[in-house]
Amino acid sequence: MITFEEAFSRILHHCRPLPSERVCLSDSLNRVLACDVYATDDLPPFDASAADGYAVSSADLLEASPEDPVAFRLQDIVVAGSRSSVALEKRATARILTGAPVPDGADCVVMQEYVETRPGEVVFVAPGYPGDNIRRRGSELRAGALALRSGLHISPAGVAMLATLGLGQADVYRRPRIAVMATGSELVAPGQPLLPGQIRDSNSFGLMAAVKALGLQTVRVVTVPDDPALIKNELKLCLDDADVVLISGGVSVGDRDYVKEVALSLGVREVFWRISIKPGKPNFFGVMEGKYLFGLPGNPVASLVSFHLLVRPAIARLMGLIDVLPLRITATLGSELRKKHGRTEFVRAVLASEAQQWIVKPLRAQDSNMMSGLAQATALIVFPLEAEYLAAGGVVEVIPLYWNELR
Numbered sequence: 001m002i003t004f005e006e007a008f009s010r011i012l013h014h015c016r017p018l019p020s021e022r023v024c025l026s027d028s029l030n031r032v033l034a035c036d037v038y039a040t041d042d043l044p045p046f047d048a049s050a051a052d053g054y055a056v057s058s059a060d061l062l063e064a065s066p067e068d069p070v071a072f073r074l075q076d077i078v079v080a081g082s083r084s085s086v087a088l089e090k091r092a093t094a095r096i097l098t099g100a101p102v103p104d105g106a107d108c109v110v111m112q113e114y115v116e117t118r119p120g121e122v123v124f125v126a127p128g129y130p131g132d133n134i135r136r137r138g139s140e141l142r143a144g145a146l147a148l149r150s151g152l153h154i155s156p157a158g159v160a161m162l163a164t165l166g167l168g169q170a171d172v173y174r175r176p177r178i179a180v181m182a183t184g185s186e187l188v189a190p191g192q193p194l195l196p197g198q199i200r201d202s203n204s205f206g207l208m209a210a211v212k213a214l215g216l217q218t219v220r221v222v223t224v225p226d227d228p229a230l231i232k233n234e235l236k237l238c239l240d241d242a243d244v245v246l247i248s249g250g251v252s253v254g255d256r257d258y259v260k261e262v263a264l265s266l267g268v269r270e271v272f273w274r275i276s277i278k279p280g281k282p283n284f285f286g287v288m289e290g291k292y293l294f295g296l297p298g299n300p301v302a303s304l305v306s307f308h309l310l311v312r313p314a315i316a317r318l319m320g321l322i323d324v325l326p327l328r329i330t331a332t333l334g335s336e337l338r339k340k341h342g343r344t345e346f347v348r349a350v351l352a353s354e355a356q357q358w359i360v361k362p363l364r365a366q367d368s369n370m371m372s373g374l375a376q377a378t379a380l381i382v383f384p385l386e387a388e389y390l391a392a393g394g395v396v397e398v399i400p401l402y403w404n405e406l407r
């Protein structure tokens with residue numbers, strides 16, 4: 001049995017980003033940039049006004065004050081998308097709107113709130129200074145400069161930045177194809193009658209939804225009884241179709257747990273089996289020629305928590321993300337917790353903000369089969385390996401449960 005940290009680092013050691021592909025800008029959201037991107041033009045591309053006002057030469061305005069106002073002739077009007085054809089003359093000003101190019105001869109823009117207008121004339125009551133209210137050409141980036149680095153997780157702001165740089169397409173890492181296989185002779189799909197001894201198959205649906213929440217698709221979802229020949233056939237098909245195969249159940253030490261031996265017989269190399277965590281002890285991870293196999297626990301809570309803590313970072317790394325460590329914050333524990341030492345526990349909890357502090361309250365229903373707790377949980381409290389007691393009011397580490405985030 002290995003620790004959670006060891007399992008995590010072994011997974012990351014084996015998962016390499018998939019090859020890149022070119023997608024159109026509108027499909028680049030939530031993907032990871034596969035190359036550095038350089039600016040082809042200066043950004044901003046010209047000196048632009050940052051306000052609605054009047055463009056002037058600051059040298060002509062040095063003396064202006066409320067007692068000594070200075071009147072300028074209104075020479076021109078420049079709006080965004082247009083430009084002045086002639087330079088400003090002495091003691092002349094141009095009406096200018098936000099985003100319009102600053103005319104030649106002007107080095108500052110005075111906001112319209114600080115002038116008085118008369119027909120054909122503008123009166124300034126305060127001095128202006130060079131650069132006032134002007135966004136300088138190239139002040140953000142020079143043509144040829146590095147704008148975005150490979151490995152960037154493309155957020156809506158990332159999409160906007162690619163658009164700003166003029167790119168209609170982006171090179172991003174390919175998304176993994178994922179197959180889900182639930183094993184268990186007791187499983188019945190929702191909507192079917194439940195016969196004695198049977199239970200509903202929730203893992204197929206939970207894992208499929210977890211994949212979907214990350215913006216990915218499952219290429220194959222199957223339920224298989226505990227029969228080694230059938231498991232082998234289905235697993236072969238899954239390994240053919242997918243980059244990542246998620247199997248639930250049949251990976252523990254029971255007489256009917258065939259997943260591990262079937263996987264090994266197909267040429268999957270074991271990276272680890274069993275982790276000192278709760279929920280999620282019977283976890284198997286194996287690799288085969290660029291394919292990744294997760295043998296997840298059958299217990300539904302353990303299966304989804306393992307997905308969140310181990311599979312999601314693997315998927316993020318395959319998609320090209322560099323930092324995939326799940327985000328952890330600290331919070332005040334709402335009620336005391338006890339456990340045995342020797343395993344890290346992830347306690348389902350609700351995270352709330354009270355008096356500008358994070359408070360985390362453990363939920364009841366903590367057994368590995370009790371989905372009601374996980375369905376309400378918004379966080380997992382990390383109960384460290386060797387600890388046996390966490391006092392109410394103490395500070396604990398918490399992993400927020402954002403199912404739709406890559407980390």
Ligand code: AMP
Pocket residue numbers: 182183184186187199200201202203204248249250251252254297298299300
């Ligand atoms: P196993 O790891 O196959 O021994 O399964 C552990 C427990 O999880 C058993 O109580 C199974 O009935 C249950 N289980 C296994 N697979 C599923 C599933 N797909 N949906 C819901 N419960 C499951």
Ligand code: MG
Pocket residue numbers: 183184185226249250298
């Ligand atoms: Mg089973």
